[in-house]
Amino acid sequence: MSKTLLKVTGLKKSFSIPAGMFEKKKLLKAVHDVSFMIPEGKTFSLVGESGCGKSTTGRLISRLIEPGDGEIWLDGEEISQKKEAQLKGMRKKVQMIFQDPYASLNPRMKVRDIVAEPLTIHTNLSRAERYKQVSEILEVVGLSDYHANRYAHEFSGGQRQRIGIARALIMKPKLIIADEPVSALDVSIQAQILNLLKELQAEFDLTYLFISHDLSVVEHISDHIGVMYLGTIVESGPKEVIFSNPQHPYTKALLSSIPIPDPKLRRERIILQGDLPSPVNPPAGCRFHTRCPVAMDICKGTEPPVKPGETAGHFVSCHLVE
Amino acid sequence: MELSKAVNSSTTIKKEKKYSPLRELLKNWKKQKNALWASLFILLLITVAIIGPFIAPYDPYKPDYNAMLQGPGIDHIAGTDEYGRDIFSRLLFGARISLTVSFLSVFLGAIGGTILGLLSGYFGGWLDRLIMRSSDVMFAFPDILLAIAIVAILGPGLTNVVIAVSIFSIPSFARLVRSSTLEAKETVFVEAAKSMGASHFRIMFQHILPETLGSLIVFISMRIGTAILAASSLSFLGLGASPETPDWGAMLSLGRDYLGTSTHVVMMPGIAIFLTVLAFNIVGDGLRDVLDPKTKNE
Numbered sequence: 001m002s003k004t005l006l007k008v009t010g011l012k013k014s015f016s017i018p019a020g021m022f023e024k025k026k027l028l029k030a031v032h033d034v035s036f037m038i039p040e041g042k043t044f045s046l047v048g049e050s051g052c053g054k055s056t057t058g059r060l061i062s063r064l065i066e067p068g069d070g071e072i073w074l075d076g077e078e079i080s081q082k083k084e085a086q087l088k089g090m091r092k093k094v095q096m097i098f099q100d101p102y103a104s105l106n107p108r109m110k111v112r113d114i115v116a117e118p119l120t121i122h123t124n125l126s127r128a129e130r131y132k133q134v135s136e137i138l139e140v141v142g143l144s145d146y147h148a149n150r151y152a153h154e155f156s157g158g159q160r161q162r163i164g165i166a167r168a169l170i171m172k173p174k175l176i177i178a179d180e181p182v183s184a185l186d187v188s189i190q191a192q193i194l195n196l197l198k199e200l201q202a203e204f205d206l207t208y209l210f211i212s213h214d215l216s217v218v219e220h221i222s223d224h225i226g227v228m229y230l231g232t233i234v235e236s237g238p239k240e241v242i243f244s245n246p247q248h249p250y251t252k253a254l255l256s257s258i259p260i261p262d263p264k265l266r267r268e269r270i271i272l273q274g275d276l277p278s279p280v281n282p283p284a285g286c287r288f289h290t291r292c293p294v295a296m297d298i299c300k301g302t303e304p305p306v307k308p309g310e311t312a313g314h315f316v317s318c319h320l321v322e
Numbered sequence: 323m324e325l326s327k328a329v330n331s332s333t334t335i336k337k338e339k340k341y342s343p344l345r346e347l348l349k350n351w352k353k354q355k356n357a358l359w360a361s362l363f364i365l366l367l368i369t370v371a372i373i374g375p376f377i378a379p380y381d382p383y384k385p386d387y388n389a390m391l392q393g394p395g396i397d398h399i400a401g402t403d404e405y406g407r408d409i410f411s412r413l414l415f416g417a418r419i420s421l422t423v424s425f426l427s428v429f430l431g432a433i434g435g436t437i438l439g440l441l442s443g444y445f446g447g448w449l450d451r452l453i454m455r456s457s458d459v460m461f462a463f464p465d466i467l468l469a470i471a472i473v474a475i476l477g478p479g480l481t482n483v484v485i486a487v488s489i490f491s492i493p494s495f496a497r498l499v500r501s502s503t504l505e506a507k508e509t510v511f512v513e514a515a516k517s518m519g520a521s522h523f524r525i526m527f528q529h530i531l532p533e534t535l536g537s538l539i540v541f542i543s544m545r546i547g548t549a550i551l552a553a554s555s556l557s558f559l560g561l562g563a564s565p566e567t568p569d570w571g572a573m574l575s576l577g578r579d580y581l582g583t584s585t586h587v588v589m590m591p592g593i594a595i596f597l598t599v600l601a602f603n604i605v606g607d608g609l610r611d612v613l614d615p616k617t618k619n620e
Contacts (some may be wrong), residue, residue, distance in 0.1 A: 091519030103509060
């Protein structure tokens with residue numbers, strides 16, 4: 001088994017939300033006790049509906065948001081409590097790809113300066129050396145050197161995301177946190193970008209933390225999957241296990257929502273009742289019990305412990321699982 | 323076959339023009355008719371400020387007691403003042419003083435205000451509150467009163483006028499830049515820069531400042547008009563340029579004793595101030611239409 005690159009244990013984050021003059025200050029528990037690990041060179045995906053805290057988890061790990069509690073071990077180093085000044089090393093190892101390739105590239109900078117920015121920040125290379133690396137990395141992501149002298153808005157969505165990927169790659173990072181990198185793109189372009197990410201992973205031995213709400217995308221790219229609901233991981237495990245033998249009722253419901261590309265086939269869909277409860281006031285006991293089709297009495301009072309499943313690396317938090 | 327030929331030829335004819343922000347700016351600028359004229363006027367004014375002393379027909383300081391308070395005529399295009407000095411020559415010299423004072427003071431005020439606004443908007447917290455409450459205190463004074471107070475402390479003279487006008491420009495620039503900073507701070511590319519480990523300095527000046535430049539340039543051009551007015555007012559009140567200097571405000575001040583008999587002595591510098599301030603305001607309006615993304619597509 002390969003070495004663990006990222007290990008997260010008991011990660012928590014609450015945001016205080018502004019209250020009225022006479023109200024008690026409220027806390028929005030965005031991430032509540034999240035733990036997982038990613039072996040080097042593998043892809044771990046966080047899936048869940050919007051507002052479940054998956055993006056916040058990504059931003060906590062990249063230290064864009066201050067973690068509240070818990071530990072983040074990156075390459076054998078605890079980074080959750082370090083000050084920004086001590087994070088230089090971590091900033092080189094972790095790069096991000098963002099959801100919206102239209103907003104994540106500065107519209108007033110040329111592509112070569114956008115892609116070279118990590119080098120400008122972290123190295124003392126001369127301008128010519130930086131630009132040389134830029135043109136090399138642009139070739140790697142399927143663009144050409146002549147694209148470098150243009151502005152980001154002259155490109156299509158897919159090309160822009162390639163620019164974003166080039167920027168993330170240029171520091172030769174170990175971990176790439178990809179926050180919904182394809183959900184703003186057309187389906188045909190999605191496939192290109194996903195395949196590019198896979199090729200790059202093989203070529204540069206990259207580790208991905210992949211955040212998505214789209215299960216078919218996740219199935220394509222992941223090795224391991226963590227299913228998030230309301231700030232917690234309810235089930236995690238190898239991709240094959242999650243897709244073929246899901247244990248948690250929420251995972252089952254999610255999987256049943258994937259459309260089948262054959263009109264003659266019908267899948268029995270599990271339709272969840274109600275809306276996602278507010279993370280300001282999450283349900284007691286199991287967080288899913290308000291919408292769970294098979295909820296029992298115990299679910300309302302006791303939070304289910306994390307139990308190992310039948311396969312190695314498979315974990316479920318549900319009272320139904322023995 | 324024919325079709326593909328046609329398609330090919332049409333694509334080759336239209337040569338791809340490279341995008342550049344400056345080219346787009348110039349293209350849009352040509353559509354602003356008023357602002358175009360106003361900017362030409364300002365260009366003329368700047369030229370005059372530079373070469374004025376060489377083309378002036380008379381020495382602006384030399385009295386001519388044979389030609390006192392003459393109306394506009396062939397010898398003196400704009401007439402003469404109470405000491406017989408040629409008003410047209412004095413206006414030409416005055417253009418240099420007015421423009422230098424206003425450009426310098428607005429420039430200094432813009433630099434100070436931009437830095438304070440960036441710090442205030444970017445870091446927030448107690449620094450933001452300190453800077454913004456201090457500006458509120460300064461906003462509570464009428465501009466000219468504040469400038470008078472500063473000149474009263476520092477003493478009269480053109481240098482102190484520059485300092486006074488730049489100080490009272492700082493809060494408005496700070497507030498403007500702060501609001502654009504608050505907006506720019508939330509963009510994803512700023513978040514991306516943070517995730518790369520960019521320093522605060524780099525984020526502020528590489529990513530946020532360019533976002534504020536549009537509204538900053540508009541405000542600078544508007545503010546130059548105000549600064550000319552303020553500097554002239556201070557000179558008019560005897561707090562700026564000394565009376566013999568060919569400053570437009572000082573000329574107004576001298577001429578007010580002859581308002582009833584020789585109107586041209588105040589009219590000429592008055593018109594110069596009026597046209598200059600108007601030109602800068604029109605240019606500011608035009609620039610806003612061209613640069614400000616919020617009004618761009620309306």
